[in-house]
Amino acid sequence: QLQLQESGPGLVKPSETLSLICTVSGGSLTTDSDLWGWIRQPPGKGLEWMKSISQTGVSYDNPSLKSRLSVSIDKSKNQFTLKLTSVSAADTAMYYCVRTADRETLHFDLWGRGTLVTVSS
Amino acid sequence: DIQMTQSPPSLSSSVGDRVTITCRASQNIVTHLNWYQQKPGRAPKIVIYAASTLQSGVPSRFSGGGAGTEFTLSISDVQPEDFATYYCQQSYTTPFTFGPGTKVD
Numbered sequence: 001q002l003q004l005q006e007s008g009p010g011l012v013k014p015s016e017t018l019s020l021i022c023t024v025s026g027g028s029l030t031t032d033s034d035l036w037g038w039i040r041q042p043p044g045k046g047l048e049w050m051k052s053i054s055q056t057g058v059s060y061d062n063p064s065l066k067s068r069l070s071v072s073i074d075k076s077k078n079q080f081t082l083k084l085t086s087v088s089a090a091d092t093a094m095y096y097c098v099r100t101a102d103r104e105t106l107h108f109d110l111w112g113r114g115t116l117v118t119v120s121s
Numbered sequence: 122d123i124q125m126t127q128s129p130p131s132l133s134s135s136v137g138d139r140v141t142i143t144c145r146a147s148q149n150i151v152t153h154l155n156w157y158q159q160k161p162g163r164a165p166k167i168v169i170y171a172a173s174t175l176q177s178g179v180p181s182r183f184s185g186g187g188a189g190t191e192f193t194l195s196i197s198d199v200q201p202e203d204f205a206t207y208y209c210q211q212s213y214t215t216p217f218t219f220g221p222g223t224k225v226d
Contacts, residue, residue, distance in 0.1 A: 046208065046219055046220075046221050046222055047157075047165065047208055047210070047219040048219070049210075049216060049217040049218070049219070060215050060217075061215065061216075062215065062216040062217075063215075063216060064216065096164055096165075102170070104171075105153070105155070105170045105171045105174075105212060106153070106212035106217070107155040107167055107170035107171070107210070107212055108155075108157075108165075108167060108210075109167050109170075109176070111164040111165060111166065112164065113163075113164055114164050
C-alpha cells in the first residue's frame with residue numbers, strides 16, 4: 001500500500017531556505033498521471049495548498065508562493081522535495097506531502113503524516 | 122482566488138444524530154468540490170470528492186451534494202469516530218483553496 005513520509009529539519013532560521021523530503025514507499029511515483037505536492041497548516045489554523053507537480057513536468061502553482069517555492073521529483077530515490085526560500089515566522093506550519101491520482105477531480109487522495117517546521121532564530 | 126466559506130464553524134452533536142455542513146464558493150466551481158476529515162494530531166483524509174462521490178472505504182453514512190456555489194456534507198447516524206474537523210476544498214482552478222473548517226464535537 002502506497003505511503004508518504006515527510007522528513008526534514010524541525011527548526012529553520014528566518015531568511016534561510018526550508019527543505020523537506022517526501023519519501024514514497026509501497027509503490028512508485030513514476031506514474032505519469034499522478035501529481036505530487038505539498039499542503040501546509042499553521043498551528044491551530046486551516047489548510048493551504050502550495051504546489052503540485054507530475055513526473056512528466058506538469059506543474060500547478062500557488063501564485064502567493066511561486067517566487068519562493070520549488071518542488072522537484074527524484075525518481076531514482078522515489079522521493080520528491082520542497083524548497084521554500086526566505087522563510088519567516090509566517091511559514092511556521094505542519095507540512096504535508098500529498099498525492100493526486102485523479103486529474104479530473106484533482107482531489108488529494110493520499111497524505112503523509114506531516115512534519116512540523118518552526119521558523120525561529 | 123476562489124474564496125471558500127463554511128457554516129457553521131462548529132456544531133455539537135450526539136451519537137445517532139444527522140448533521141449537515143454547508144460550504145460556499147465565491148464563484149461557480151461546478152462540482153469540483155472535495156471534503157476532508159481531520160482528527161486532532163492527524164493528517165486530513167479525503168471523505169467525498171467531486172461533490173458527491175464517496176471515497177473508497179468511507180462509511181455510507183457520509184454523503185455530499187450540491188453544485189455551482191453551494192455544497193453540503195451530511196453525516197447520518199453520527200458515530201464517535203466522526204467527531205472531527207471537516208474542510209471543503211475547491212479543485213476547479215488554482216490556487217486550490219480550502220474552507221476554514223467545521224468542527225463537529
